Amino acid sequence: MVSLAGRKAMSQIDTIKVLHSDLARRDKMHGHTIDKMWRSFDNKTRASCMTAGARNGEVLRHSEDQSMGTVCYSIPEWNIQELANSGPDFMLDMLKHRATTTLFEQYAQGVNGRLGDHGLICKFVRERQVMSKLAYKDEYTFFTDDEKYGNSVKFTEGHQDECLAAFAMPIEHGICVPRSIGEMILSRQFFILQCLIVLIDDILDQGSTTRLNRDPPKAAGTTPYLKAVNSPLAIVPHTKQNIQLVLPDLIATARDQKAALDEFLGLLSTEPEVLTNAVNIYFYSQLELIIDEKGRRCPVYTDSYVSGAFFEVLHNAIKRAAIWDYLGRLLKVLDRPDIDKLYRPILLQEISNICHLEYSRALAFVKRNVATAMGDKSFKRLSSVYEKDGSPRVNCKGDPDQHFRTNAQLCYILHLCEAQSDMSKAFHWLKKLTDLHNAHPEEREKLEGREAHSLCDLAVIIMLIQDLSSVTSIPAPSKKMGQTFVTRSQDLDAELNKLKTQVDLQDFAVPLDNLLEPGMAEGALKCLDEFVVDKAGTKMGFLYQDLVEDCLTDLEKQLEQAKAKAKAQKEKTKWVPLPIPAPQAPEKRVEERKKKEKTRPSQSSEYEMIALSVLELSLADEDRPAPSARRFRVSASTAEVFSKLFSKASSRGTVPWVAFEAAMAEVGFSVVPKYGSVYTFDPAASLGLMQSLTVHRPHMSKLEGHLIPVFAQRLKRVIVSMEQTATTREEKTETAKRPIKDRLRAIWVFKFGMRLLSAVFCIAIIGVGGSLAATHWANYLPFAILAPPIFVTLVWDVIDGLCLLASAGHKGLHPGFSVGFDLVIWMALTVAAIILWLLGFSVDFYSTIDMDKFYAYANDSNASTAELYALLQGLVDKGLAILVLSAILIIFHFAIFVTACVQTNTLNLQKAPRLGYERLVHQQQGSRFHLIMLHRRHSRSQVNCHRCVYDDLDEIASFKDGN
Incomplete structure (x- = not known):
């Protein structure tokens, strides 16, 4: 008997063991997340995760699907119907089974009581006559729960019977099978483990809220990659026929x-x-x-x-x-x-x-x-x-x-x-x-x-x-x-x-x-x-x-x-070179x-x-001058290009190369195609930049993904301030010509708030003054001095506030009314408060204890008894409160007066140019046709303000027929 360890089968066994370890590690790190994401997906999303990692996006539709050849006999459970359309449980159970059990346990028993890898393959061999493409004569594979799992042996020629007799019990218990069956079992385990690992990656990609939506590489050579667009030369050589290099x-x-x-x-x-x-x-x-x-x-x-x-x-x-x-x-x-x-x-x-x-x-x-x-x-x-x-x-x-x-x-x-x-x-x-x-x-x-x-x-x-x-x-x-x-x-x-x-x-x-x-x-x-x-x-x-x-x-x-x-x-003397130092031992060197x-x-x-930082990267060379900050007024399309380049978001979109060229040209760079796919962007003299930008046009002529920050970094080295200072003409126009309704809304909210607060303070002053007049030590002086302007102020606040609420667009009365009324009110209140402060107020107090009569002023704290002093101090505090409230009321109406003056002046200025504008055209042209044409041109400038520049008065005056 000869061991086949070290051959291709052994290499496959090692790979299966590593894949099993990788799957177990993924399950330990991301198992909870995978469970949550997979259950949150609908059937369509689960199916897309399965097809995303499959070769050519092909996956079995059901366990009997033979459109992919013998795949249905190797991993029949890996199909859309069971894993995606039948709920989330089966896939999660399969993942847990494959990740937490040993290879031998998977060999013997499947998920949820199904046949194990051995039983399933033997069933297909027996019922469907599925066989390995390679013939392994007198070779057997052992599946034991130890380090020798999946090892194969070959019986020595002439001793096959003795070997079979010796291995009768392992063969009977199913832990020793012909190598042709063993190879199919190992292939099944290899494919199912690999599919689960790829599926986990695709689930994490699909469910992540921070990763970019991009397809992961599926095989060698499938992912486009430009490590950096940093070459001053292209993949094409250049010739310098008329340039003498130094x-x-x-x-x-x-x-x-x-x-x-x-x-x-x-x-x-x-x-x-x-x-x-x-x-x-x-x-x-x-x-x-x-x-x-x-x-x-x-x-x-x-x-x-x-x-x-x-x-x-x-x-x-x-x-x-x-x-x-x-x-x-x-x-x-x-x-x-x-x-x-x-x-x-x-x-x-x-x-x-x-x-x-x-x-x-x-x-x-x-x-x-x-x-x-x-x-x-x-x-x-x-x-x-x-x-x-x-x-x-x-x-x-x-x-x-x-x-x-x-x-x-x-x-x-x-x-x-x-x-x-x-x-x-x-x-x-x-x-x-x-x-x-x-x-x-x-x-x-x-x-x-x-x-x-x-x-x-x-x-x-x-x-x-x-x-x-x-x-x-x-x-x-x-x-x-x-x-x-x-x-x-x-x-x-x-x-x-x-x-x-x-x-x-x-x-x-x-x-x-x-x-x-x-x-x-x-x-x-x-x-x-x-x-x-x-x-x-x-x-x-x-x-x-x-x-x-x-x-x-x-x-x-x-x-x-x-x-x-x-x-x-x-x-003519002897020269002795310096000795070469002996190499250091690694430990001593460390x-x-x-x-x-x-x-x-x-x-x-x-x-x-x-x-x-940008400066550390761009100004590393001590001889390179730092560019000065400046602002650029650009069109909407150019602003969009730079906003994508300098965006801090994880997904920044795609910038076509043509759009990048146009944007660079608009901010003042001349686009010079040099050779092949190399382009140099030379800054205009007005920009004050000493350095040009030479880049290699990206593959497929578009900037996307990781190329966006690469190009942004190159631009920062040339124009440090571009990220912070690029603005659009629309933004400038929007600031200069904000819609009237937006400005009016801010004005009417301010005026209504001031009117409301003024009315509240008026009521407070009336209440405090009335409390002084109602005592049996009555002093009608504060009430008599402040009552006329306070009542007029309250009535005017109510009228103007109601007009603001009821009028169309909350325009209220013409601001000229506020200029007149509020001017009179804040001046009258000022005079009344000054008089009250100078004259003070008196209180006649008749003591119920000793019937003595006392006379006191607001600023006199002398009293014969503690009770009298406390009463007098309370009256003095009320008087001071009236003065403070009056001062705040004066500030309110002075602010309303100033606001009304500014608003009135703005309305007057808006009217004057229009009259002069029409009058000038009529004087120079004397033709209603020219006035209509000029109005049309003015309207186009408002609509397409990023394409048209407003004409000055000289250009308007010289407007001629046919222009």
């Missing part, structure tokens, strides 16, 4: 590329949508999904590989930013006028090697994206061969020219992938691809977004190398010289690749779109940072920042050695990093995975 031009190219990569790294940290899309693409384009020479794919689509994909997205983004930063700094040093002649060859060799490193990286991503998308049948993976970074080696399959007649674009891309380190060939095939896209633009649209973007990245470095060769004599890449950055970068890659397999971010990133939920992306980034600090001694950004700084320092040391060597040769981490300044790394 080194500062190349420095600017490297600086722009580095700034764009910094922006993308910032977006990964601040925009969950961008991060989620990047991880999705990386996860579903893993090279292990490419078929190897034996026709196999590695099962790298389980949850255990999500953390590695997340790690690689951030690692690759930081690495690219570091490479372009280092390259740009080397070019700056090379451009110094006082550069040492011994330093120049050292720098040129280092630049050559770093360019080749970036070229190799970009070419690898072209292979990765094309091999998992358009060219999935044109590449093969070598199962036992790996690159230096640990990734599987992928080669083109067959002759690329065989595709020339059927798919010329694929032919050229395959040739490009075979160019390896031959820059002349790479440039040749890139030029061929350019010519094809120029002659047939529709060919480019056949590329997926990620394919187009990776080709663009490759073109950037190819064109930079070509331009650099035209500026200076650059040496060929060397494996012995100028390896300062390359060697250290590869060592750091190897160190981080070991960590990639250890990090666990499944609590945040499983399922993948869970990163869109609030706090999940931030939590995953924080967890990754803490993990890297613990394992590597510092954050990933600092690892690459230190790498760049150490390499620049090492280049200075190389210059000193070159000077020492030249001096020794001149003086310990030194941790010590250095404690002494670092508080500011973050240049490649930090944190939320960077």
Whole structure:
């Protein structure tokens, strides 16, 4: 008997066990949420969740549906009728059964007492004669409740009878079955677990209130992806026939590329949508999904590989930013006028090697994206061969020219992938691809977004190398010289690749779109940072920042050695090179990093995975001036474009490329198509901006999804204030010409409120004054002085208030009445209050105890008894209350008077222009026809105020027939 462990069946068993673990984890994390969402869905929504994750959207209609072939004999219960149309319970019971029981228990018994996987498959074999496509002679599969579940054995030839006799009891109890049946059982378990996992993801997408409504990737190469629209060049090379390039031009190219990569790294940290899309693409384009020479794919689509994909997205983004930063700094040093002649060859060799490193990286991503998308049948993976970074080696399959007649674009891309380190060939095939896209633009649209973007990245470095060769004599890449950055970068890659397999971010990133939920992306980034600090001694950004700084320092040391060597040769003395330091042990290196981490300044790394502000991202280069803030008056369509770009909402809609071009043109940028799909937006001189915006037109010519924040970030780097200051002409017109009814409503509410309060205060004054006059120490002075203006005020308040309520549109009386009446009222009240304050009031009090007569004034607190003093003080307080109420009443009517004056003046101004306007036209034209035409034109300006500009009086006066 021979064990078959390690063959394809064993690989399938491992995958089933991992899928079972993934399902159990999902149920533990999201089980309650899934239960709630699934019960809240109607039948149609449940069916859409099932079809969303199915291949081509096909699902069995019922258990007997044979439209999908033998699927009904493998997973018959996975059908619309039972899972979607028969209520929520059966699917939830199935999920709980598959997630909480062992594989052996599922093998033996099904959900709700149904047949288990073994019984169901045996039933179909017995009743429907369903058989496996492959014949397994003398091979049996064991299904035991231990680690050997699903293992297969093959009986030794000539000993079949003895083996059968030995396994008679397991066969009788059904735990040992012919391998042909065992394979069908394993396939059933594989498919049912995979379907449930995909269904959970689709339920969470459907029921989430925070995620974007977008289709998740279903297979490798199906999700469009542009990591960032950040290339200063396109996927098509350019020719500079009449332009003599200089080194500062190349420095600017490297600086722009580095700034764009910094922006993308910032977006990964601040925009969950961008991060989620990047991880999705990386996860579903893993090279292990490419078929190897034996026709196999590695099962790298389980949850255990999500953390590695997340790690690689951030690692690759930081690495690219570091490479372009280092390259740009080397070019700056090379451009110094006082550069040492011994330093120049050292720098040129280092630049050559770093360019080749970036070229190799970009070419690898072209292979990765094309091999998992358009060219999935044109590449093969070598199962036992790996690159230096640990990734599987992928080669083109067959002759690329065989595709020339059927798919010329694929032919050229395959040739490009075979160019390896031959820059002349790479440039040749890139030029061929350019010519094809120029002659047939529709060919480019056949590329997926990620394919187009990776080709663009490759073109950037190819064109930079070509331009650099035209500026200076650059040496060929060397494996012995100028390896300062390359060697250290590869060592750091190897160190981080070991960590990639250890990090666990499944609590945040499983399922993948869970990163869109609030706090999940931030939590995953924080967890990754803490993990890297613990394992590597510092954050990933600092690892690459230190790498760049150490390499620049090492280049200075190389210059000193070159000077020492030249001096020794001149003086004919022996030159002894500095000893090469021995490599540090990993533990000691990590310990030194941790010590250095404690002494670092508080500011973050240049490649930090944190939320960077707009200014930090856009003004990182010290030579770049900060743009000044200004306001832009734009049309409604342009305002809509910018509002979508700068919106903070999770769903921002779609912006067509044509609309984006028009919006940029309206705010003062000239749109210059450069080459292929690259466009430069040059600011007008009046904008006062020194920097232009060069972007790559997105795939399918529209901005949507994660591209919205990417473009917004690019715009912020050019115009920092655009987000806050863009306004529409409609908004300005609406403010200047608010409808009269809106203004009148505010006025009448104010006036009515003031009238109501005035009437209340009048009644209060009458009551307090009457209480003083009604005592047997009667003092009629306050009442006599205030009564006339108070009664007039009360009557006027009632009349004007009633008119405000009863009139059409609550216009009330003409504001001129308020100007007259309220002027008289507040002046009369003022005079009465002053007189009352000056004269005071008297009280004659006859004591019932000693019959003495006393005379007191309001400001005299002298009294012979405590009782008398208390009575007098009460009368004084009432007098003061009358004065305070009168003062408030004066303020009310003065406010009404001022409001009425303003309103009257506004009405007068509205009348005057109209009379002058008509009079002017009649004087200049003397024709009623012109007046009618001018009124029509004026009406059109009111309706289409964003299209027409109001004519001034000179233009109106010069209005002529036929205009």
